[in-house]
Structure formats: C-alpha cells, structure tokens
Amino acid sequence: MIYRKFGNTELKVSALGFGAGEIGDYGLPDSQVDKLLNTVLDLGINLIDTARGYYASEERIGKFISHRRKEFILSTKVGYRIAGYNDWSYEIILAGIDEALRIMKTDYIDIVHLHSCPTETLQRGDVVDALLEAKAKGKFRLAAYSGENEALKFAIRSGKFDSIMTSVNICDQHSLRNYIPLAKENHLGVIAKRPIANAPWRFSERPFGNYAEEYWLRWKEMNLPFNEDLLEIFLRFTVFEEGIDSAIIGTTNINHLKKNIEIIEKGPLDQNRIKQIKSSYNENWFSLT
Template sequence: MQYRDLGSTGFSISALGFGAFKIGRNQQIKYSQAYDLPDDTTTERLLNSVLDLGINHIDTAPAYGISEARIGQFLSHRRNEFLLSTKIGETFENGTSTYDFSRDSLQASIERSLRRLKTDVLDVVLIHSNGDDEKILNQTDAIEILQSFKKAGQIRWIGLSGKTHAGATEALNWADILMLEYHLEDRSHAALIQTAAEQGVGVIVKKGLASGHLPAADAISFVLRNPGVSNLVVGGLNLDHIQTNWETAAGVAIQPAA
C-alpha cells in the first residue's frame, strides 16, 4: 500500500517519506559511512525525482544544515505536491548542533523555516527533542508556540519528534503527529504506535533502518507492516536506492490489527 491516512488529518501520505538530512549536513553524523554533500545540480535532480516517484512527504529540520534552504530553492515551484515537515528546538550552524527551547528562539525558528522553505504554510512542525521530552513539554513554551502558529494558519499540524516513551505518551494529549524511532532492533514503541492510531494521531517513523545499519528491504517491510504506522522516513543520496525502497514499500502488506 503506497499511501496511508496520516492520523485524522485527512491527508493521504506516501508510505515512504524522504528524509532530507544528507542534502544539508555531513558533520557529526550517526551514519556508518561518511559522504560528501551533493552539489546544487545533483540536489535539484534528486529532490524532483523523489516527487516524480510518487513520494509526497519530505522531512527536514533546522538541524539538517542547509537542507531547508535547498528544498525551498529547488521545490518551491512544486509546493502543492508534497507534505513538508520540519522541526523546532535544534539548529546546526558552523559545524555545531545546539538546542534552544526559549520562546524567542522557537518563534524565530519557525519564521526562518517559512522563509527558507519559501512557503506560507508548514504542513507539519515537530518539537525536535534533545532527549528530555517531559521537561520540554512541561517547562518550556514549545507546545504553546506551535499551537499559536497553528491557530494563525502558518502550521497545519503539530507534534513531537521525541526520544522517550513517557514523552510520546504525554504528547498524545495535544499532538496531531508523533515521530518515533521503531525498527527491528527497537520495538519499544510498538504499543504506543497502536494507541496513537486508535486516537487518530499520525505516526511517522524515524530511524527505521537504524541509521543505515539494517538491511533496507527487511527494515522497511517490518516497519510498514504495522497498521499504526502512517509513514516511514528514509534518507539517501542514491536515486536507484530510493526507487528500490519505494518499490519495497509499495509491496508491503499491512498486518491485521491485533
């Protein structure tokens, strides 16, 4: 099944999303192999080819270096063809990653993302957690900021890209979307994915290939067999690999809910 419901948003999202980390950042990475950033011509061809395949979700973040700017540069003319997700809380500049959940920083981050991505509306904005999910949710203005931009019509749907079960569970109270880590070697969020689906919260899976450490075909099939998963984000710079992954995703049969 190539397209799935994104929770109760009404949006039909491709089972596979494109993670745009590698077009913007190659420092302080968790991937098993180093890589060079693609040049502009290669990046433009890659991004447009991803959409041409039928993938209608591109995921980025200020923490992905120049990724947002490149998406805005090369895909703004096709903005109505895909769902765009980005994040707040973490940035990557001058080779350094920093977290800042202050009100002013979060507001400025959303405004920068709108400019860089050359769009009037961000489809999905997620809190980019540093691992202290509950503190961010309860002791910062992050949720309030997201809700205010959503009310103003500059964000369609909001949520959390977290790291803890407790944080994700708490986010079910307000989030439209959860981004969770889930793969063959880490199934700790399995029950939470089912709960989210039952509550109409969309689930986007990150690191489904364990940052490139799992065989793509097996990893993609495992994640997408879960009926509670709306979408799996997979990055890459090799278009042939992306096409193969898309074909794998298209052939996955969803397991009946327990």
Template structure:
C-alpha cells in the same frame, strides 16, 4: 507507492502522504547542491511527497534548497520541519564545507569526524517561545512558503511537555493555519510520556525505530498512541546497523517458529530482503503511518519503493518477525 490520508485538509494543501518519506538531513551537509536536487527529483518521480527537514539540517541550508525544489509543486507536497536545534552561526563554516567534502571523498574515514564536528557546532535544546517564533519565521522564508504541514520539537527533552506557554504558542500557529499539524521528536521515554499526557497541541510524533529498539513497536499500538500520527525514522540504524543486518537475517531464518515457507523467503543474497522485511515490519500491523529511511542514492530509493510495493512476507509472517526482534531486544 502507498499513501495515507492526511489528517487535516483545511487549507487546500496535500490530502495524502506517501508512506515512504524523504529525510532531508544530508541536503547541503554531506551532499552538495547538485546531488541534493537530483535526489529530491528522483524521490518525487518515484511518488514520494513527504519531505522531512529541520532548521539545523545542512548547516542551516537544507530548508533553503528544499524551498527551491518546492517551487511550482508546493500544494501537492507534505513538508515537515523542526525547531529547537539551531544551526551554526557565522559564514566560516560554509567556506570550509566544500574543502571538507573534498577531503571526505579522498579519505572516507573522515566522514564520522566531520559529522561530530558539525554536530558540535549546532546548539540543541533551544525550546522557548522566542526561539519558536524566530526559527519558524526563518523556516517559512527558507522554504518559500506561507505554511508548513508539520512543525515539531526537534530532539526534545520531556521537560517541554511542562512548558505550557510554548505548547500554547505552537497551538496558536496551528489555529492560524500556518501549521497544519504540530508534534514532537525525541527519545522513546519522551514519546511514551507524550502518549500518556496527550498534550492538546501535539498531534504527531517522530522517533527512531530499528532493530536495536524494535520493542517500541508495542507502544505504538496502544489507544493513546493511535490518537497521533506516528513517523518512524532511522529504520536501518545507520551505516553500523545496516552492516550487521546480514547476521541478523541469517539468525532470523533459523529462529523458533519459523516455518519452512518463511525460511525459504530468507534469501540472504537478495538485496531486497532487508528493506522488504524491515520497512513492512515497521508499517504493517503497527501504529506507524510513515517511515523515513535514507534515500540519497537512487538504488536505495528504488529498493525502498519496491519493498513497499512488492513484499514477499504475509502479515502473519511479519508479526512473527516483530515478536522475534522484540524478544532479542528484551534479552539483550
């Protein structure tokens, strides 16, 4: 496992972050408690020490389960949580959830419907000082800790950059030591504007980066972006994106400028080809420090770890692949 230095270490917490992070969105949502804990332990054993959660994940229960897992190991872990999307209110959702999970096991096609329903019960765009304070205190209780390493705006609109009172409140949490780094997650236009404005309180940014938006890599390499810790999520583009990667890989193999040596590395039948190409194209030679792929299955976890530890592509080859993916995005 590769690590980077944590930019701050003023409260005795972890001093390094694994380049491979664990996204906690499925915990206590589409994945139950037992399998969730199993996945967390597997990630730790593989060397992952960065765990990304949010107040809204798992119908509001993801943080609590992660807090249980963190007992006895908190000081060595890097924990990111988010505010701005509130979980569903009321206990009825939790009573129905086991039935929904059982139904999905029998009828897998219901999964997308269930996700849309769960999303509809959450309340987004909740960005005020009052929500920040209440959400953050709840996060601390659920995570069973007195600080978080990262606290970020969750799917924020660009208007939060104009909320000086909210940015000041976030900055005060950092000054108090309850938050080590503050940041923002959102669509690319929001992140670009964050790069441009450089709000004092914000020192990290999280955003999606996959085949459908690889042109954003260039924005991460600017001097403005390099002042921030950058975290990429959804690298495979979800189930739909991953399902179409075989065609992309086959066409990349025959792209202009691809050498014979590089073409020979495109073994379409090798399951490691996609994670090696994609994860390293995101991390190596860009401004991005951490990537958050889905890793609930042990095969996904081990494949992602191997992809970073043993990559068949050189830096020059990865650069050529990035250029081609960007060109295709621009031409689409």
C-alpha cells in the same frame, strides 16, 4: 505508491517518506540534490521531512522544489540553533517557524515538530504554547512531537499534538509496542523514523562510535536467521506495521530511492517472519534517543 490517511486529518501521506537529512551535506553538489528532490516527487513520494538542524536541507528544499509546493507534505522540526535565542524557549519556537517559512520559500508548513525536547520542557508548557500560537495564526497545519520514551508518552497524552514521529525498526520496537497504539487511540498521525535501524548489517564487526553501534549490538543479540536482502526485510517490517502512516528514509542516490519504492510494493512480510522478528526482541530495550 501506497497512500494512507494521516491520523485524524485530511492529509494522505505516501507510505514511504523522504528523510531530507542527508541532503543537508554542503559537500553534495546542488545539481545532484536538485535532481534527487524532483525525482522524489516524480516517483510519488509526497512526504518530505527536514529539520532546523539538518544544515543545508531546508535551504535546498526551498531552492529546488518550492515551485512544486502543492505536490508535497512538508515536515520540519524546531527548537534550537538560532543566534540570539535560547534553545527551547517560547521565542525560539516562533522564530524557528518563521525562519523555516522564509528559508523553504513557502507561506505554510504542513507539520512542525518539537525536535526531541525532554519531558520537563514539554511540562513547562511555554514551547507548546508557542507552537500552538503559530498554528492558530495559520503558519502551519499540524502540531507534532518527534522523540522517544517518556517525553513521547507525555506528548501523546497531553492532547496538544496532531501527530508524532518516533523510531520504529526491527531493532527498536519500544514505541511500536508501547506508544503508537496510544497515539492511534488519540487519532494522531504517525511517522516512523530510522526504519532500517541505520543499516547495522553493513558492519562485520562492532562499529565503535558509529551511530549504528547500538542497533548493531541488538541485531547480533536477536540472532535472526535471515539470508535474504536485509534492507528489504527491515523496510517492509516497518512500513507495514500497524499504526504506521509513513516511514521516512533518506538517501542521496536515485537508484536507492527507486529500490526502496520497489521493496514496499511487495507488501508486508509473511506473518511467520513478523512473529519471529517480534519474539526475538528484548522487552528491556528502549528507543534510542
């Protein structure tokens, strides 16, 4: 496994992180999730990213790998969905962090993100103040923002955050070009989400209403003449782009997990392929929210 220094921190993250959204599905057997999460750690992936909104995800992390807490960097997201609190309030940030600590059976979290809140919420200041207050109390190590576009730019420039998470893939290069260089100038850690663009190549026709629809439309417009394994091309592109510390990808299949690791062990794509990918990208596209 490749490990990288995470921004201006003492943490070293695996270049491939585990996105724990899919394990939040209550329909998945506990036994399958138990084996999967422990295999993630056994294979050397040390960044696990979850969120308040990922249903059973935080609960299962606490249930199945809290006994291995020192082996991984734990990232979650807060700001919403707690009964009795208003979303994006000072109080819900504090409550969300306490709930995450309780549910994941840990006395600290490594990274806590504000989860895609709009620019005006960040500008208001109270949710950021709450985040920093909890950090000062030692409840977590790094204050982070997960999101896109103008809100992401505001977060980076505010000087209040230690790291960011944003979309980076072949079909979504806006943050890669506009905000990640700024984040690195400010010594922030950078996590890339959606590294394979929700796998648009799965669909032979436009997937109306599917989360991958916009990426599918972009992929078709880019018209790249690739005949190789597209999963490999997408994943290697994102993982090895300058400024990316780790790219998170989710799966519920251990064989897919192992294949993802084998892919990144091949290293970056050749420069001609990268140039082709970047030149086909439409500068007028923005990151998907």
